[in-house]
Amino acid sequence: MIEPALPILIEDVFLAYGDHPVLNALSLNVAAGTVTALLGGNGAGKSTTLSTLLGFVRADAGRVAICGIDPGSQPEAARRNIAYLPENVALYEHLTAVENARYLLALSGDTQDRAAITDAFAAAGLQERAWDQRLGAFSKGMRQKVAIAVALLREVPVLLLDEPTSGLDPRATADFNALVLAVRERGTAVLMVTHDLLSAADIADRICFLEAGRIVEDVTADGPDRFDVRALHARFAVSAERLAA
Amino acid sequence: MTLWMHELRLLMRQRLAATALALLAALTIAALVAGMAEVARQRAAIAAIPAAQNEDIGAIAAWVDKEKDAGSAAYYSFHPTWDAPSPLAFAALGMRDVSPYILRVRALGLEAQIYDGDTFNPEMALPGRFDFAFVLVFLAPLFVIALCHDLNSSEREAGRWRTLAALPNGGAALWRRRVLLRLALLWSVICMPFAVAAALSGAGFAAILTILLLVAGYLLFWVVLCALVERLGWSSTANAATTAALWLMLVLILPTLGHVAINRAIAIDQGAEIALAQRETVNRAWDIPREDTMKAFYARHPQWADSSPLTSAFHYKWYFAFHQVGDESVAGKVRVYRQGLEARDRAAHGLGWLLPSVGVQSVLTGMARTDLSAQLAYRDRIRDYHRQLREFYYGYMFRDRPFGKADFKRAPMFDAKT
Numbered sequence: 001m002i003e004p005a006l007p008i009l010i011e012d013v014f015l016a017y018g019d020h021p022v023l024n025a026l027s028l029n030v031a032a033g034t035v036t037a038l039l040g041g042n043g044a045g046k047s048t049t050l051s052t053l054l055g056f057v058r059a060d061a062g063r064v065a066i067c068g069i070d071p072g073s074q075p076e077a078a079r080r081n082i083a084y085l086p087e088n089v090a091l092y093e094h095l096t097a098v099e100n101a102r103y104l105l106a107l108s109g110d111t112q113d114r115a116a117i118t119d120a121f122a123a124a125g126l127q128e129r130a131w132d133q134r135l136g137a138f139s140k141g142m143r144q145k146v147a148i149a150v151a152l153l154r155e156v157p158v159l160l161l162d163e164p165t166s167g168l169d170p171r172a173t174a175d176f177n178a179l180v181l182a183v184r185e186r187g188t189a190v191l192m193v194t195h196d197l198l199s200a201a202d203i204a205d206r207i208c209f210l211e212a213g214r215i216v217e218d219v220t221a222d223g224p225d226r227f228d229v230r231a232l233h234a235r236f237a238v239s240a241e242r243l244a245a
Numbered sequence: 246m247t248l249w250m251h252e253l254r255l256l257m258r259q260r261l262a263a264t265a266l267a268l269l270a271a272l273t274i275a276a277l278v279a280g281m282a283e284v285a286r287q288r289a290a291i292a293a294i295p296a297a298q299n300e301d302i303g304a305i306a307a308w309v310d311k312e313k314d315a316g317s318a319a320y321y322s323f324h325p326t327w328d329a330p331s332p333l334a335f336a337a338l339g340m341r342d343v344s345p346y347i348l349r350v351r352a353l354g355l356e357a358q359i360y361d362g363d364t365f366n367p368e369m370a371l372p373g374r375f376d377f378a379f380v381l382v383f384l385a386p387l388f389v390i391a392l393c394h395d396l397n398s399s400e401r402e403a404g405r406w407r408t409l410a411a412l413p414n415g416g417a418a419l420w421r422r423r424v425l426l427r428l429a430l431l432w433s434v435i436c437m438p439f440a441v442a443a444a445l446s447g448a449g450f451a452a453i454l455t456i457l458l459l460v461a462g463y464l465l466f467w468v469v470l471c472a473l474v475e476r477l478g479w480s481s482t483a484n485a486a487t488t489a490a491l492w493l494m495l496v497l498i499l500p501t502l503g504h505v506a507i508n509r510a511i512a513i514d515q516g517a518e519i520a521l522a523q524r525e526t527v528n529r530a531w532d533i534p535r536e537d538t539m540k541a542f543y544a545r546h547p548q549w550a551d552s553s554p555l556t557s558a559f560h561y562k563w564y565f566a567f568h569q570v571g572d573e574s575v576a577g578k579v580r581v582y583r584q585g586l587e588a589r590d591r592a593a594h595g596l597g598w599l600l601p602s603v604g605v606q607s608v609l610t611g612m613a614r615t616d617l618s619a620q621l622a623y624r625d626r627i628r629d630y631h632r633q634l635r636e637f638y639y640g641y642m643f644r645d646r647p648f649g650k651a652d653f654k655r656a657p658m659f660d661a662k663t
Contacts, residue, residue: 054411076413084411090404094258106251107412107419147408160411 005068007032007081007157007189008053013062015048015213022048023059024213032157035180035190037200039236040210046193049210050160053191054084067157080109083151087163089143093136097126097146100135104150112153120149123182125175141172148179159183161192165199177203197236201227209236248414252426262392269388270434272380277442280335280376284446287330287346294325294347306650315641315648316561319634323349326630326659328623331614332448336439336456337378337606339615348627352634354568356523356575359627360516377439378609381460382602383496385435389467390488392427394474395481396420402481428461428468436460452612463605496602503600507592513585519578526574530567542566545573552643562642569635583621590617626661633657 008030015023022045030036040046051057055075071078091100101117124145165173194200209217256262309318328346350358400406409415436457443453474487530538543550597604610616641648
């Protein structure tokens, strides 16, 4: 029996910008139907990890794969399996929410009718009156709902989130977390890059601390309390101090 | 809906892009209408020539018929020549707005007549006509810049770049699609009105196709230039400023400097100076013995040497002879002037290989037969016709044959096609 390829596979990856190493023997796998949070301070290599998975940059050494596809050599094929939400979801302000969704779906090689799109908006918690409004007046949370609705519609095996809850109010953060969990329930592998330990602890099945381009702490949720946030905070603080040093 | 249709809708929902395309279409149509109106006006003027000529000849024929003097007939009768516009002249009026396309000549000295229209109206010569060539060469690049200078940078600045680039059809293919779409739209708003105007004007399919390809090539050049500037990764404002500066250099400054350099490198007299030199020789003939003039004339034209000798009375054959001697006295200057013009034209064509704006204009005026070569070819036809006129009238004057009313009908007619 052939094992299905891991949605996200990073194996002993090295990457440097000039003389400056950014990823240093980084290894990280994310299984289907799980949420992994990648925490780290500025310059730890979080964004570069995402860029490597998206095929924006190629690793100097090691192996990167999205569902068995190397995004460095086959970026378009790899991206067919990825939904990506950047920190600030910026869409076309002169288009309505439905039009933006249609356009992003088209760029994903997908087509959905209006009913499917509005169903996804409803599932993402976007109010009906906003569906045909131009995005100019949308809050960050509303934009994220549009983007996550597109991710839901695409039904891809990998969801990459870059600081998804930064700038969101507590209610919007709770709404967003619920959405991510819903995506996970569909079997999607979610990798979330964040500074927000509390948010990560709320939804992640696993929290990895990244420091100087390598995983230095790897904690899996355990028991009904999932994570010991105090202990994690202490470890994260230590990690940040190490980085600063 | 295809990706192309999505891109089209996205573009057309941008007010600036939609306005720019509409404006370019309006300018193109206005330029084509103006060019066609000008050509129609020129055609109407040419069509009115036979009636006006009949009227002119009719006014002097009765009087000439009384005297039967061929010299008077030759002196007072003007004969029209014209350079009919080509089917593509509406697209590039070229030199037709500053050089004569109708010239009425007499059998007198030609050089003073042919360069009558040589002094261009500077107000017209500087900016050129508002025609299709002007819109394409000068204005279209600005619209390319407006639509293409910030394809990447605007997405980066709006924070959408990573979102788009992370989508399967959103990487390099997206930028290629956007560039090609803009190129196709710009090409369409320029070429569709042009193709209609050219078909209405009777231009050939091959010529229309060539110009359509030329427009595509020229627009592509500017699109590539915008793409190269975008690759530098600067801001949209910096891209706009850089591409606008390149437009200024490539369309205005370098062509002007190039022409100044060519004119300095290939110095030639003005046509008016040739006319003046010819006029001085002609005027001097009044101060020298008539026999000297006739001797010089017969030496060059021995076929008339057996004409009856001059008496003390005025005879037009002396008058016409010294005009022709005057023409021949500046033949060397005329040759040098023409060679100079041709050398400048060749150099300008060479400049066209370096500067696309110059090259496109050169190709358009060449195809429209409104360039210097066409102007020189018209002059050649005038010279040929003038030679026929002289031979016709000399046959009467130097043989002392009477010239009656009916003889006007035997005068050679200008053949515009030769």
